[in-house]
Amino acid sequence: MVEQTFSMETPSRYWAFPPYFGGMRRALYFDLSDVIERTPTKTMDTAIRLFNNGLVDIFVNLLGSLDSRMIAADMQKYENYVVKILWLNGTGDQLPLEQIEQAFEDLMPWTEWNITVQTRPIDVDLNTLFENRTIELSKPLNYSFLLANGSEFSILANRNVIWDVWKDSGEYDPISQYLFEHVKYYFNLTSLEDKSIIPVIILQSRNDTAISGVAGIGPSISWFPHNIIILGCQDGTVTAMGESGPILLTHQLIHEIGHWVSLSHHSARFDLGYPKITCSMRALTDKFCVFCKDARTRMSFTAYYQAITELFSNSSNLLTKWEDQEALKLIKSRLNNSLRLFYNWDYAESVEDVIQAYHQLEDMINEAPNESLINAYFIPIMITVTVILLIPTIILIKIKMRKKLKQLRKDNVAKGMI
Numbered sequence: 199m200v201e202q203t204f205s206m207e208t209p210s211r212y213w214a215f216p217p218y219f220g221g222m223r224r225a226l227y228f229d230l231s232d233v234i235e236r237t238p239t240k241t242m243d244t245a246i247r248l249f250n251n252g253l254v255d256i257f258v259n260l261l262g263s264l265d266s267r268m269i270a271a272d273m274q275k276y277e278n279y280v281v282k283i284l285w286l287n288g289t290g291d292q293l294p295l296e297q298i299e300q301a302f303e304d305l306m307p308w309t310e311w312n313i314t315v316q317t318r319p320i321d322v323d324l325n326t327l328f329e330n331r332t333i334e335l336s337k338p339l340n341y342s343f344l345l346a347n348g349s350e351f352s353i354l355a356n357r358n359v360i361w362d363v364w365k366d367s368g369e370y371d372p373i374s375q376y377l378f379e380h381v382k383y384y385f386n387l388t389s390l391e392d393k394s395i396i397p398v399i400i401l402q403s404r405n406d407t408a409i410s411g412v413a414g415i416g417p418s419i420s421w422f423p424h425n426i427i428i429l430g431c432q433d434g435t436v437t438a439m440g441e442s443g444p445i446l447l448t449h450q451l452i453h454e455i456g457h458w459v460s461l462s463h464h465s466a467r468f469d470l471g472y473p474k475i476t477c478s479m480r481a482l483t484d485k486f487c488v489f490c491k492d493a494r495t496r497m498s499f500t501a502y503y504q505a506i507t508e509l510f511s512n513s514s515n516l517l518t519k520w521e522d523q524e525a526l527k528l529i530k531s532r533l534n535n536s537l538r539l540f541y542n543w544d545y546a547e548s549v550e551d552v553i554q555a556y557h558q559l560e561d562m563i564n565e566a567p568n569e570s571l572i573n574a575y576f577i578p579i580m581i582t583v584t585v586i587l588l589i590p591t592i593i594l595i596k597i598k599m600r601k602k603l604k605q606l607r608k609d610n611v612a613k614g615m616i
């Protein structure tokens with residue numbers, strides 16, 4: 199939920215909305231009725247402005263097949279994701295986790311998602327850091343909301359934990375840094391390279407303490423390079439909000455995990471003049487819009503396409519000798535088909551095909567060492583064995599022949615022929 203600046207030249211470590219080209223056969227609707235009614239003369243201006251501003255939302259993240267600006271998060275090629283939520287100081291609120299799983303399986307139909315939540319008290323060191331970073335507020339912060347029954351409910355905070363997520367996405371904040379350093383320990387990870395395991399920490403502050411200057415459900419950040427998503431939350435908020443509390447937190451999780459799979463915000467500015475899109479990257483909702491689906495499938499297609507091209511070129515010697523050339527031809531034709539679908543903007547189908555082709559080629563190459571073993575070891579061994587067996591045989595034959603010759607000579611001498 200943190201806004202970032204965007205630079206066209208260098209890959210950004212932060213989440214932004216790059217205005218790359220892309221999208222087709224997708225409609226973006228602008229509701230101009232209000233402008234037509236109120237300021238008819240400005241209708242055309244407004245329409246042009248909306249269209250221009252809308253382009254960045256439609257044409258997100260289409261990168262060329264070998265675009266150097268693609269970052270690690272764009273290139274991820276996982277088919278099974280595991281989200282592990284660790285709720286520090288959590289009060290045991292139940293979250294509708296299947297909503298998150300469905301949102302991502304809908305965004306990336308070639309993937310499966312599994313989400314777990316663990317609740318436990320905050321560790322002593324982090325608690326000390328929290329207390330050291332907490333200040334008393336001269337004026338209390340207030341977060342109010344409407345309950346489903348129509349009554350209003352407020353949460354007050356007299357204290358605030360300083361967690362500066364507004365500058366550099368909180369990269370240099372001591373609390374963020376503590377969590378970056380402890381993510382391996384918290385989630386029992388051996389490596390931070392496997393991004394298919396998504397560690398999420400919900401930091402719950404005391405019930406009188408806001409976090410990062412926000413009362414209620416606080417801000418959140420998604421740090422793919424540091425392998426962690428962090429959400430701040432004031433104690434009691436989720437429960438106090440009734441049914442909508444867990445839903446709001448779930449939507450926030452969907453948004454941050456959306457960043458993890460490299461989705462960007464829609465529109466840097468949410469004010470007038472920008473089209474409104476119903477999407478988890480823009481609003482609190484379960485679903486990702488078609489533009490985000492397009493963007494993610496284009497990135498995944500590119501990632502798999504690059505990987506399969508590398509497999510082909512690294513194993514070209516082996517593959518030219520491959521005995522079942524028909525099977526190889528089928529893989530190549532599947533790959534060509536995926537490319538055709540990609541250029542035809544049938545992105546979801548193109549990803550399905552390129553993934554299948556990739557795994558088939560991978561299997562073929564994995565089987566190949568046995569075949570090359572035969573060539574590498576079997577033939578030389580056979581030659582050696584033959585030579586070893588042949589030499590004594592030849593020697594034996596020679597000895598036998600000599601004996602025969604000697605005998606013949608003896609016989610001939612005896613017969614007086616020499």
Ligand SMILES: [Zn+2]
Nearest residue numbers: 199200453463
């Ligand atoms: Zn965001």
Ligand SMILES: [Zn+2]
Nearest residue numbers: 477479487490
């Ligand atoms: Zn979207």
